[in-house]
Structure formats: structure tokens, C-alpha cells
Amino acid sequence: MKKPLIGVLVLLAGAWAAGAQEAALGVAAAKDPTNVAADFAATSAAQVNLYAPSEEERNFALVTPADPAASAAAAEPAPATPRPKFVFGARDDYRWQLGVGLEFFRFSSNLIYASLVGLNTTVTYFTNDWFAVEGNLVTGFAPEIYDREHVKYFGGGGGVHIGSRKARWEPWVHALFGGGHLQPQTAGNSRNALAITSGGGVDYRVNSRLSLRAEGDYAYTRFFSHTQNDFQAFAGVVFHF
Numbered sequence: 001m002k003k004p005l006i007g008v009l010v011l012l013a014g015a016w017a018a019g020a021q022e023a024a025l026g027v028a029a030a031k032d033p034t035n036v037a038a039d040f041a042a043t044s045a046a047q048v049n050l051y052a053p054s055e056e057e058r059n060f061a062l063v064t065p066a067d068p069a070a071s072a073a074a075a076e077p078a079p080a081t082p083r084p085k086f087v088f089g090a091r092d093d094y095r096w097q098l099g100v101g102l103e104f105f106r107f108s109s110n111l112i113y114a115s116l117v118g119l120n121t122t123v124t125y126f127t128n129d130w131f132a133v134e135g136n137l138v139t140g141f142a143p144e145i146y147d148r149e150h151v152k153y154f155g156g157g158g159g160v161h162i163g164s165r166k167a168r169w170e171p172w173v174h175a176l177f178g179g180g181h182l183q184p185q186t187a188g189n190s191r192n193a194l195a196i197t198s199g200g201g202v203d204y205r206v207n208s209r210l211s212l213r214a215e216g217d218y219a220y221t222r223f224f225s226h227t228q229n230d231f232q233a234f235a236g237v238v239f240h241f
Contacts, residue, residue, distance in 0.1 A: 093165055094240040097124040097132075099213055101236010105140040105153060107221075109228050111186055114151040116140025120234045124161050132161040134174055136197075138232075155180035155195050163203075170211070173200035180221055189224045196220040203238055211238040 103120035107113070118140035126132040135158040142151035157178020163170055180195035199217030206212060215234035222228065 093126075093129075094208070095126045096241045097126075097211075097238050098122070098241070099124070099234075099236060099238045101213065101234050103138055103140060103232060103234050105138070105219065105230065105232040107140075107142075107151070107153065107182075107228065107230050109224055110226050111189075111224050112145065112151060112182075114142035114145060116142045116151060116153050118153070120236065126161075126165075130162060130164060132163070134159055134161040134176065136176060149184040152183040153180060157195060157197060159197075168205045170203040170205060171200065172203070174198070180223075182221075182223055186224065191223075193221050193223045197232070201234070209240050211240065212236075213238050 099120070099122035101120055103116075103118045105116040105118070107116060118138065120136060120138050122134060122136040124132045124134045136156060138153070138155045140151075140153040144150050155178060157176035159174060159176035161172060161174040163172025175198040176196070178195050178197075179192060181192050183191060185191055197217045197219050199215065201213055201215030203211040203213050213234065213236055217232050217234075219230040219232050220228070221230065
């Protein structure tokens with residue numbers, strides 16, 4: 001009988017203690033209704049600036065490291081693409097021309113008549129799209145006219161060359177001033193004389209480096225103290241460089 005009574009008393013004492021504790025907490029809460037912890041904005045932690053990476057820095061990790069050689073090559077400007085040296089209708093053409101071919105020279109004077117065949121070599125340099133300076137060397141040989149005597153002619157000169165280089169057919173004119181040397185020796189006469197050549201021709205452009213040429217000229221010479229008005233023709237090739 002005593003043990004059950006003691007158990008009941010213990011339970012009643014525990015319930016009373018728990019109620020008293022709750023009542024004390026309620027009184028304290030009524031006295032200070034605010035939260036004990038301070039607001040985060042009022043603390044020093046809110047004043048700390050956290051690191052915020054930029055957009056480029058965020059993407060840096062995704063970029064593959066560049067090859068130094070490739071970077072150096074990319075930094076250098078790309079060389080300009082050269083324009084073609086030969087275009088019909090344009091002036092971006094080679095300035096030098098070397099003409100080589102067969103020469104026919106009909107020489108007639110008061111002492112000698114001969115038809116000479118030889119070599120004609122011409123060098124031309126264009127200063128712009130139509131004007132050039134030119135120089136040439138001419139040789140000619142003829143059959144025997146006297147006893148064991150052959151006619152031989154050597155001449156050369158320099159002057160101007162004017163022509164069009166807009167199309168495949170290239171007409172031109174020129175005038176050259178120089179001198180000539182004629183053999184055989186004749187009594188009382190010099191073998192050297194003034195020589196002037198003027199005329200023209202046409203070049204047919206095969207490709208950028210090669211043309212075919214046909215030419216006809218008036219040749220003025222003054223051998224044997226007389227004036228010679230002769231004709232010469234040329235057929236050959238022209239190299240461009």
C-alpha cells in the first residue's frame with residue numbers, strides 16, 4: 001500500500017516542476033518579445049566584400065591554353081597577296097623585254113647592193129604602262145659580191161619605244177639613233193656611218209613570259225658620203241621578265 005502511494009507522489013512532484021518551468025519561460029518571453037540573436041545586416045559579417053569573378057574569369061577555366069608558336073604567328077600580319085603579273089586589260093605587267101630573232105636588211109648604195117640576213121637583239125624597259133626606252137644590236141651577212149669579199153653589217157642604237165599592252169595583240173612603234181659598220185672596205189671611204197631606224201611592229205602575247213614579234217623598219221644610213229634609205233624586217237620572240 002505504501003509503494004503505490006509513494007509512486008503517485010513522485011509523479012505529482014514531477015508534473016508540478018515541469019509546470020513551474022514552463023510558467024517561468026512564459027514570463028521571460030512576455031518581458032522581451034524580440035529575438036535574442038542580432039539581425040545579420042547589423043553584424044560585421046555583412047560588411048565583408050566577397051570575391052565575385054568577372055565573366056571573362058569565369059570562362060577562363062574553359063579556355064584551352066594557346067600554343068605560343070601559334071599565338072606569335074597569329075600576331076604577325078598576314079602577307080599581302082601579290083597581284084598577278086600578267087592580266088589582259090591591266091598594267092600590272094613585266095617591265096623588261098628581250099627580243100631575239102632573224103633580221104633581213106636590204107642595203108643599197110652607189111657602190112654596194114646586198115640583201116643581208118642576220119640576228120637582231122633588242123632590250124626594252126617600260127617606265128610606265130606605254131612608254132619605254134630601248135636599245136638594239138643588229139648583224140647582217142650577205143653572199144660574196146667581189147672576189148672573196150662578203151658584205152657584213154654591224155649596227156646598234158638606242159631610243160624610245162611606245163606601245164599598248166592592253167590586249168593579246170600589242171602594237172608598238174619605236175625610233176632608234178646609233179651607228180653602223182659596213183664591210184668590205186672601199187677605197188677612200190669610211191666603214192662607219194650614222195644609222196637611224198624608225199618603224200614599228202606588233203607582238204602577239206602567248207603567255208605572261210613569251211610573245212611573238214613581227215617588225216618592219218625604215219633604215220637611214222650614210223655610207224660612202226651618200227644617203228641610203230633602206231628597209232629591214234624582223235621576226236622573232238620576246239621574253240618578258
